[in-house]
Amino acid sequence: MSFNVAATYQAEPGKEAEVEGYLLAMIGPTRAEPGCESYRILRSRDDNRVFLLIESYQSEDDFEFHKNSPHFDQNIRNGVWTALESRSVIFGEEIGV
16 A cells, blocks of 8 residues: 655745745656655645645655655755745545545
8 A cells, every 4th residue: 555645835925936946856856766656746726835745655665765865855854844834744545446
């Protein structure tokens, strides 16, 4: 069964483009990681400061590999997270499949 993550990020006012740039830089390297099944980023149509990441990995270990990657450090820890007003993360199991 897949390990799933959904993260909501709200950029600080005026930092929307910065957050978007960091998130776009994550797509290629993350999708190339072993165990990454899906990595999607949505931007809210109602509030352009809100981004939703929907991620699926083959295992929790694969997600841990992702969190410890150089591109995560560069673009998330030292990038996105420094430009956020708020963030929330849920880990869950897909239902109805």
